[in-house]
Amino acid sequence: MSRSRLISPLRTVVACAFTALLLGTAPFVRSVAAEPDKATAAASGVQLVTSAKGAVNVLSREEATQLLLGHRNRLNDGTPVTLIDLPSGQIRARLYQILTGKNPVQVRANWSRLVFSGRVRPPLEASNENEALEWLINTPNAIGYLPSAVNDKRIKVLLLVDG
Amino acid sequence: MKNRIRLSEIFAIGALLAISGALRAQTPESGDPGHEQTAPTSSSPFNFDTKNIQFSGFGTLGMIYTHDKEVRYIRPSTNHPGHENPDLGPDTVLGVQANVTLGSHAALVLQAISRESTLGSYKPRASLAFLSYAFTPNVTVRAGRLRTPFFMLSESIDINYANPWIRPPSEIYSMFPFSELNGVDLLLTFGGIGGFDVELHPYYGTSDLPIYQDGKGHLKNVRGLNITATSGHLTLFAGYGQTDFSLKWRGQDLQTLSQYLRQPIVLNGNDILRDLSGSDGKGSFGVAGIQWDDGKWLFIGEYNRLRANRYAHRAHAWELTAGRRFGEFMPYVTLASHTEDRPITTKRVALAMAIPGVAEQLNEAVDAFLASRNLSQSSATLGLRWDFYKNTAFKLEFAHTRIHNRSWGSFFPENPNDPPATLNQRMWKRSINTLGVSVDVTF
Numbered sequence: 143m144s145r146s147r148l149i150s151p152l153r154t155v156v157a158c159a160f161t162a163l164l165l166g167t168a169p170f171v172r173s174v175a176a177e178p179d180k181a182t183a184a185a186s187g188v189q190l191v192t193s194a195k196g197a198v199n200v201l202s203r204e205e206a207t208q209l210l211l212g213h214r215n216r217l218n219d220g221t222p223v224t225l226i227d228l229p230s231g232q233i234r235a236r237l238y239q240i241l242t243g244k245n246p247v248q249v250r251a252n253w254s255r256l257v258f259s260g261r262v263r264p265p266l267e268a269s270n271e272n273e274a275l276e277w278l279i280n281t282p283n284a285i286g287y288l289p290s291a292v293n294d295k296r297i298k299v300l301l302l303v304d305g
Numbered sequence: 306m307k308n309r310i311r312l313s314e315i316f317a318i319g320a321l322l323a324i325s326g327a328l329r330a331q332t333p334e335s336g337d338p339g340h341e342q343t344a345p346t347s348s349s350p351f352n353f354d355t356k357n358i359q360f361s362g363f364g365t366l367g368m369i370y371t372h373d374k375e376v377r378y379i380r381p382s383t384n385h386p387g388h389e390n391p392d393l394g395p396d397t398v399l400g401v402q403a404n405v406t407l408g409s410h411a412a413l414v415l416q417a418i419s420r421e422s423t424l425g426s427y428k429p430r431a432s433l434a435f436l437s438y439a440f441t442p443n444v445t446v447r448a449g450r451l452r453t454p455f456f457m458l459s460e461s462i463d464i465n466y467a468n469p470w471i472r473p474p475s476e477i478y479s480m481f482p483f484s485e486l487n488g489v490d491l492l493l494t495f496g497g498i499g500g501f502d503v504e505l506h507p508y509y510g511t512s513d514l515p516i517y518q519d520g521k522g523h524l525k526n527v528r529g530l531n532i533t534a535t536s537g538h539l540t541l542f543a544g545y546g547q548t549d550f551s552l553k554w555r556g557q558d559l560q561t562l563s564q565y566l567r568q569p570i571v572l573n574g575n576d577i578l579r580d581l582s583g584s585d586g587k588g589s590f591g592v593a594g595i596q597w598d599d600g601k602w603l604f605i606g607e608y609n610r611l612r613a614n615r616y617a618h619r620a621h622a623w624e625l626t627a628g629r630r631f632g633e634f635m636p637y638v639t640l641a642s643h644t645e646d647r648p649i650t651t652k653r654v655a656l657a658m659a660i661p662g663v664a665e666q667l668n669e670a671v672d673a674f675l676a677s678r679n680l681s682q683s684s685a686t687l688g689l690r691w692d693f694y695k696n697t698a699f700k701l702e703f704a705h706t707r708i709h710n711r712s713w714g715s716f717f718p719e720n721p722n723d724p725p726a727t728l729n730q731r732m733w734k735r736s737i738n739t740l741g742v743s744v745d746v747t748f
Contacts, residue, residue: 246695258363
């Protein structure tokens with residue numbers, strides 16, 4: 143028996159085990175496609191913000207949309223900006239849905255196509271709102287988003303998109 | 306070579322297993338959405354390590370089962386026609402990428418991928434290695450190794466997570482399977498033209514393609530222009546390009562055919578051979594595509610055509626896909642077809658003297674050669690994509706394919722060394738069912 147005849151079933155077994163492993167855990171993970179808005183998110187809006195000391199003063203809705211779609215990484219005046227994402231969740235899903243019309247699955251597919259075809263660099267993702275706030279404060283040309291309830295003198299609001 | 310155990314293949318699978326395990330270990334709230342960057346510290350988030358270099362990756366573990374013992378599925382000129390069934394070769398891929406920011410205008414992108422080559426190797430290769438420079442917000446130049454942008458989804462041909470299917474329809478994407486462009490391109494964007502964001506994408510360069518067996522394709526002076534217009538859920542795409550090219554088949558089938566056609570009795574043997582393989586080809590390709598994705602309904606349509614004066618056939622192809630999302634599930638259906646407009650050569654064997662049966666046999670051999678380079682087929686695919694975990698998609702696809710007359714389509718005979726007449730009878734107009742399963746990840 144050739145080695146290829148031995149390895150072929152092995153490959154199949156590994157592949158099946160891999161798939162079964164992933165599928166087996168699926169019922170225990172939260173649904174990731176819908177990420178439904180809940181009352182808590184609906185009650186407050188989302189604000190696009192940047193450092194109060196930063197060079198960015200104006201952000202149009204169109205610029206914000208194109209930034210989130212990966213269609214631009216500079217503002218109309220030429221300022222290069224860095225997008226800071228929140229982790230997957232209601233705020234993030236809400237912002238992208240409102241400004242780009244895309245749900246989380248579409249957003250991830252879009253970014254993966256752009257990043258891995260070499261068009262854009264991926265956004266930086268903070269692990270929570272506090273970390274996003276710290277990054278925004280410390281980086282003049284970073285643009286991020288936070289719940290509109292967040293009020294901090296070290297950031298300025300560029301655009302209020304909801305609520 | 307094709308029967309050798311491939312350690313790199315095992316490594317690729319192992320890496321995907323590890324990645325998947327790492328992803329599953331994360332809670333949905335704390336995880337990363339798709340792109341891993343070195344975690345910045347809260348006090349100083351943007352030192353060199355964090356702001357200026359970002360690492361990310363993608364992968365697919367996929368296998369396809371061909372319900373036919375006499376043929377097996379291949380992606381022509383992309384992967385090796387192995388004997389495995391189910392076969393991991395056509396769809397399994399692993400890619401890692403580094404984005405390096407160099408000041409406020411320049412950037413470096415490096416990407417390596419491992420996937421089965423036409424030679425059966427999983428040896429990683431550089432799939433992106435370019436410098437980009439943004440002159441203005443709307444003008445960026447890139448130079449180095451880029452992905453070929455020949456068709457609508459060519460630049461993301463290996464990023465299966467970004468696509469609904471396990472793999473983009475081979476009727477379209479095996480037509481011109483060069484994957485890397487060594488050259489330069491320009492990305493020019495214009496906002497708000499009639500409500501559309503428009504991108505003009507001219508490019509110029511060279512490209513190489515290893516072909517089973519031991520063949521080689523080379524494009525030089527390949528130049529083209531793509532136009533993409535996006536508005537809301539709608540994307541329109543059009544592209545056209547031209548190239549000078551060489552295509553040198555060196556397989557056993559051409560060697561055998563050459564021996565036959567170079568017999569003194571064959572008057573036009575060399576004429577035929579000059580049509581089949583050489584280095585002074587000229588070709589062109591055009592494409593028009595449309596995508597609609599409103600979050601519920603997904604439609605993708607693409608038409609392309611290839612023209613060549615020799616070495617490759619003239620052909621056109623189309624595909625239509627419709628999908629409907631139900632939460633994290635998306636069933637979809639795809640119809641696709643690839644039609645040969647003119648074979649690589651239309652010449653028939655002419656003999657110095659009539660000998661019963663000889664011309665027929667030689668023409669059968671020519672026909673077998675041409676059929677093995679003809680991708681004509683039609684297929685209907687029923688699939689399901691399940692985004693069951695973030696950055697992870699499971700896909701299941703059933704396809705019914707009918708190979709056209711005088712073609713092998715995207716299949717390879719189990720015994721390619723059978724007599725030409727036998728191969729022709731076996732492959733032409735054959736109907737085949739395939740079942741594919743895959744898991745895509747980005748990280």
